[in-house]
Amino acid sequence: MQTEVSTNTNLVVFNTEGIMRDMRELIPLYAKAGIRHLDLNFCEMLNPGSPLNEEEKSAEYIGKLMNLKEEYGLTFVQSHAPYPARGMVMDERMKSMILKSMHYSEVLGVDHIVIHPEGKSIEGNVELFEELLDRYDGNITIALENMESKEEIYHSSELLEIISHFPGRMGICFDIGHANVTHLDIPKEIEAYGENLIGTHIADNDGNGDQHLLPWMGNIDWKKAMDAFRKYYRGYINYEAMFYSRTKSIREENEVIELAIELHRRLISL
Numbered sequence: 172m173q174t175e176v177s178t179n180t181n182l183v184v185f186n187t188e189g190i191m192r193d194m195r196e197l198i199p200l201y202a203k204a205g206i207r208h209l210d211l212n213f214c215e216m217l218n219p220g221s222p223l224n225e226e227e228k229s230a231e232y233i234g235k236l237m238n239l240k241e242e243y244g245l246t247f248v249q250s251h252a253p254y255p256a257r258g259m260v261m262d263e264r265m266k267s268m269i270l271k272s273m274h275y276s277e278v279l280g281v282d283h284i285v286i287h288p289e290g291k292s293i294e295g296n297v298e299l300f301e302e303l304l305d306r307y308d309g310n311i312t313i314a315l316e317n318m319e320s321k322e323e324i325y326h327s328s329e330l331l332e333i334i335s336h337f338p339g340r341m342g343i344c345f346d347i348g349h350a351n352v353t354h355l356d357i358p359k360e361i362e363a364y365g366e367n368l369i370g371t372h373i374a375d376n377d378g379n380g381d382q383h384l385l386p387w388m389g390n391i392d393w394k395k396a397m398d399a400f401r402k403y404y405r406g407y408i409n410y411e412a413m414f415y416s417r418t419k420s421i422r423e424e425n426e427v428i429e430l431a432i433e434l435h436r437r438l439i440s441l
């Protein structure tokens with residue numbers, strides 16, 4: 172297991188003022204606080220007017236991310252593909268956005284891209300990923316994520332069956348918050364994934380909803396989880412904990428980042 176701090180670029184994206192910023196503005200905040208490992212949030216493509224959906228503007232945007240990577244000596248350990256939020260479907264528009272985010276990730280040297288499964292059908296997901304990989308002209312690895320509801324793909328047995336159709340092309344991103352909401356035995360899931368586990372989404376909640384809080388702000392047993400990660404996992408302990416900052420002013424964001432770093436240290440030392 173890697174011990175250095177890693178976070179999705181959305182860690183302080185929300186604030187009480189409702190001021191929106193994209194990765195280009197957020198990355199320097201983390202880098203200046205000493206965070207060197209980042210998970211790029213291509214879910215930004217779902218925001219109306221995102222430059223990432225336009226050819227010329229996206230080239231400029233990706234160029235800027237490349238410059239930031241070099242300037243601060245960053246590694247992009249993971250990225251998150253856009254996904255159909257509530258009320259949306261996996262239509263052609265969504266698939267082409269996902270394919271674009273795969274391409275951006277590969278250009279930026281991202282290790283793997285996290286993509287959500289769609290619905291509850293194993294066969295349906297095998298077909299979806301066959302199509303995406305067929306249409307994708309590149310080699311990036313896909314990490315499939317366990318979902319937050321039992322009406323979706325959530326259990327290790329389901330995810331492992333889907334990825335077994337794509338040896339060498341797909342692994343798993345374990346979302347510990349989702350596992351807590353679906354009342355899974357977290358250490359058992361981590362063990363079941365074993366060497367297929369290539370990424371994480373780390374956030375806490377009280378088991379009643381996916382609250383995306385920092386560790387110890389919910390009821391996850393972090394000692395048990397970290398023991399299992401240490402035993403079975405080689406990648407980063409990567410935050411997807413963007414809702415804690417929602418109750419904070421933009422003026423307090425450096426404190427939020429410092430707290431996240433401090434809690435990460437505590438996790439690693441458990």
Ligand SMILES: [Zn+2]
Pocket residue numbers: 316346372411
């Ligand atoms: Zn997640």
